[in-house]
Amino acid sequence: MKPETKLNQSNPFLPEPARIVRAYNLTQDVRFFQVRLVDMEKALSFRYRPGQFAMISVLGAGEAPFSISSTPSRPGLLEFCIRKVGTVTNALFRLRENSLIGLRGPYGNGFPIEAMEGKDVLIVVGGLGAAPLRSVLLYCLDNRDQFGRVIVLYGAKRPAEMIFREEYFDLKKRVDLECHLAVDADDTGTWTENIGVVTTLFPKVKDINPANTYALVCGPPVMYKFVIKELVKLNIPKHQILMTLERRMKCGVGKCGHCAIDYIYTCLDGPVFTYWDVLHMRELI
Amino acid sequence: MRILKLKKLNLFSFLQSLSNGIELWAPVKKDSQTVFQFILPEEINKINLNFTRTLLPPKKLFIPPSFNMFQVTAKGYKEDYSWIKDRILFGLHPCDIHGLLTLDRIFTQNFPDSYYVQARQKTLILGLSCWPDEYCLCQSTHTDIIEEGFDLFFSELGDDYLVWIGSSRGDDLIRIKPEFFEESLGTKDIEKYIEWREKRAQAFKTKINFVFMPDLMELKYNDSVWERAGTACLACGSCSMVCPTCNCYNVRDEILLGDKPGRRVREWDSCTLLEYSLVAGGENFRSKKSSRLKLWYTHKLQAFGSKYGKPSCVGCGRCLVTCPVGINVKSISDSLEGKKVDAFWARFSIEVKP
Numbered sequence: 001m002k003p004e005t006k007l008n009q010s011n012p013f014l015p016e017p018a019r020i021v022r023a024y025n026l027t028q029d030v031r032f033f034q035v036r037l038v039d040m041e042k043a044l045s046f047r048y049r050p051g052q053f054a055m056i057s058v059l060g061a062g063e064a065p066f067s068i069s070s071t072p073s074r075p076g077l078l079e080f081c082i083r084k085v086g087t088v089t090n091a092l093f094r095l096r097e098n099s100l101i102g103l104r105g106p107y108g109n110g111f112p113i114e115a116m117e118g119k120d121v122l123i124v125v126g127g128l129g130a131a132p133l134r135s136v137l138l139y140c141l142d143n144r145d146q147f148g149r150v151i152v153l154y155g156a157k158r159p160a161e162m163i164f165r166e167e168y169f170d171l172k173k174r175v176d177l178e179c180h181l182a183v184d185a186d187d188t189g190t191w192t193e194n195i196g197v198v199t200t201l202f203p204k205v206k207d208i209n210p211a212n213t214y215a216l217v218c219g220p221p222v223m224y225k226f227v228i229k230e231l232v233k234l235n236i237p238k239h240q241i242l243m244t245l246e247r248r249m250k251c252g253v254g255k256c257g258h259c260a261i262d263y264i265y266t267c268l269d270g271p272v273f274t275y276w277d278v279l280h281m282r283e284l285i
Numbered sequence: 286m287r288i289l290k291l292k293k294l295n296l297f298s299f300l301q302s303l304s305n306g307i308e309l310w311a312p313v314k315k316d317s318q319t320v321f322q323f324i325l326p327e328e329i330n331k332i333n334l335n336f337t338r339t340l341l342p343p344k345k346l347f348i349p350p351s352f353n354m355f356q357v358t359a360k361g362y363k364e365d366y367s368w369i370k371d372r373i374l375f376g377l378h379p380c381d382i383h384g385l386l387t388l389d390r391i392f393t394q395n396f397p398d399s400y401y402v403q404a405r406q407k408t409l410i411l412g413l414s415c416w417p418d419e420y421c422l423c424q425s426t427h428t429d430i431i432e433e434g435f436d437l438f439f440s441e442l443g444d445d446y447l448v449w450i451g452s453s454r455g456d457d458l459i460r461i462k463p464e465f466f467e468e469s470l471g472t473k474d475i476e477k478y479i480e481w482r483e484k485r486a487q488a489f490k491t492k493i494n495f496v497f498m499p500d501l502m503e504l505k506y507n508d509s510v511w512e513r514a515g516t517a518c519l520a521c522g523s524c525s526m527v528c529p530t531c532n533c534y535n536v537r538d539e540i541l542l543g544d545k546p547g548r549r550v551r552e553w554d555s556c557t558l559l560e561y562s563l564v565a566g567g568e569n570f571r572s573k574k575s576s577r578l579k580l581w582y583t584h585k586l587q588a589f590g591s592k593y594g595k596p597s598c599v600g601c602g603r604c605l606v607t608c609p610v611g612i613n614v615k616s617i618s619d620s621l622e623g624k625k626v627d628a629f630w631a632r633f634s635i636e637v638k639p
Binding site: 012063102246251253257260263283 | 354357358359360364392532533536538539540549554562563564566570576583588589590
C-alpha cells in the first residue's frame with residue numbers, strides 16, 4: 001500500500017475545496033456521493049487506507065466525519081454513502097452535482113491491509129456498516145490474488161434498505177467470493193435470500209481456518225456483541241477480529257476531545273479496533 | 286539559567302516599559318475575583334499581585350472561549366488568524382505554566398493546531414511566584430515548581446524579585462531596562478530563597494494521592510462513587526471552563542445575513558454536557574452523567590498520562606473553588622481512596638448497583 005496523503009499541513013483544519021461529481025440515492029435516506037478535489041494534482045495523488053475517514057464540510061452548515069467508501073486502488077474519485085440524519089447531512093442532501101464542498105483527511109488508522117495480505121477475509125456488515133467496509137471489500141477484489149478466501153455476510157432491515165443491493169447480487173455470481181445476504185423482514189415478498197439478522201448467516205460459513213482469518217465488522221452499535229460472539233465461536237483470534245466504530249468528532253486530529261475513549265482517541269487510534277481493544281478498553285462497544 | 290535581581294518597586298515601571306506597542310495582559314481584580322485582563326500602560330497600577338488563582342486559567346488567551354477559525358464564502362474557507370496578537374502575559378503561577386505545557390502536548394504535536402501554535406509563539410510568558418491556600422494541590426501533582434515554559438519568572442523575595450530568564454526573548458525584555466536589574470546575587474539572597482522554598486513547601490495543607498490515582502481509577506472503575514457523584518452533578522460544565530488543561534471544543538458554522546461572509550467558529554465544550562458524545566441519528570455514547578464525570582476524572586488523573594506521559598491535572602484548585610456541588614479532584618480522589626468526604630453527594634444514601 002502506498003503511504004497516505006496529508007493535505008494542508010500548515011492548518012490541519014482547513015478544508016480542501018472539492019466538488020460533488022455524482023450523487024444519487026441508494027435508499028430513501030442514504031445517498032451515494034462521488035467527490036473530486038478541485039485541485040487535479042491533489043485529486044490524483046490523494047492516498048488513503050481502506051477504513052479511514054474524511055471530514056466533509058458543507059459551506060455554512062458545518063463539518064462531520066464520514067468513512068470513505070471507495071478504494072484507494074481506484075484513485076481520482078472519493079466515494080461516500082451518507083445517511084440524511086443531522087444538520088450537515090441535511091445540507092449535503094440539498095446540494096446538487098458540481099456543488100462545492102470542503103474535504104480534509106484522510107484520518108484514522110484504517111484496516112491493517114499489510115497484515116491481512118495472504119489471509120482469508122470475512123466481512124460482516126450490518127446496515128450502513130457497508131459504507132466503510134465497501135472500501136476494504138473493493139480493495140480485496142481489486143487485489144484479489146493478494147488475499148485468500150473473501151467472504152461477505154450482509155444483513156439489512158429490509159430489502160429496500162440494503163445499500164448497493166445490486167452490487168452484492170452481482171458479487172454472488174463470482175466464484176472467487178462467498179456472499180451471503182439477509183434481511184430482518186421482507187416486505188416485498190420477492191426476497192430470495194435469507195430472512196433474519198446477520199448472525200443467522202454464520203451457519204453458511206463453512207470450514208473456516210480461524211488462525212488464517214481476519215474478520216471485519218461494521219454495523220449499528222447493538223450488532224457488535226452478537227457478531228463477536230459468533231466470531232469467537234469460530235475461534236478467530238481476538239486481534240484478528242476488527243471493527244470500525246462511530247463517535248462524535250469535531251476535528252479528526254485528536255484535538256477536540258469528543259471521540260476520547262479511555263486513553264485513546266477514536267480519530268487517531270481508531271476507528272478500526274480489535275476485539276482485544278474492546279476487552280482491554282471499556283466503553284468501546 | 287540566568288538569574289537577576291529586580292527591586293520590587295521597579296516591577297510596575299518595568300512592565301509599563303514593556304507594554305509599548307505590545308498588549309500587556311495581567312491579573313486584575315474584578316469584583317471578588319482576579320482575572321487576566323488587557324492592561325493599558327497608564328493602568329499599570331491595577332495589576333493585582335496578591336492573588337492565588339484567577340477565575341479562568343490563561344488558556345483563554347490561546348484557545349479563546351469562542352473564536353473564528355475560518356471565513357466562509359461561496360468559494361470556500363479562508364483562514365482567520367486576525368484575533369492572534371503579539372502579547373505579553375504577566376502573572377502566571379507555576380501551575381498555570383504547567384497547564385500551558387500540558388496543552389502544548391495536545392496542540393503542538395501530531396497535526397499541530399495552527400491557531401494555538403501561533404498564539405503561543407506570539408505570547409511571552411512572565412511567571413510569578415505564589416503562596417498556596419487551602420485549595421492548592423500543586424504539590425501533590427508535582428507542579429508547584431516550574432523550570433521551563435516561561436520567558437521570565439519573578440520569584441518574590443522580601444523587597445526584591447529574583448528574575449529567572451527562561452528564553453532569549455525573555456533576555457531581550459531585560460535589555461529594555463537593564464538599569465533595573467542587578468546581575469549578581471549575594472549569598473544572603475540565595476539563603477533567603479532556599480528558606481522561602483522550604484517554608485512554601487511546608488505551607489501546603491491539602492493533598493491528594495496523585496501517584497496512586499491511575500491504579501485506583503482502574504481498580505474502582507465500577508465504584509458507586511461515580512453513580513453518587515453523577516447524581517449530584519449539575520452537568521453545567523463549569524469544571525471544564527476553569528480547568529487549565531481542559532481542551533475540548535465544538536465547531537459550528539455560522540451564516541451571517543447580507544453579503545458578509547459566514548464563519549466557522551470554535552468554542553469551548555465540556556465532556557460533562559449531555560450532547561458531548563451524541564452522534565447524528567440520536568445515539569449518545571455517554572447519556573449518563575456518571576459516565577461523563579468518569580470520563581472527565583479518568584482523563585484528568587489517569588488516561589491523559591497513558592497518552593501523553595503524565596496525568597493532566599496541575600493542581601490549581603479551580604475545580605475545588607468552582608463546582609457548586611463539591612465534585613472536584615480532591616473529593617473524587619479522596620472518595621476513591623475510601624476516605625470520608627464532606628461533599629453533600631457523598632451523603633447520598635441511594636442504592637447504587639454497579
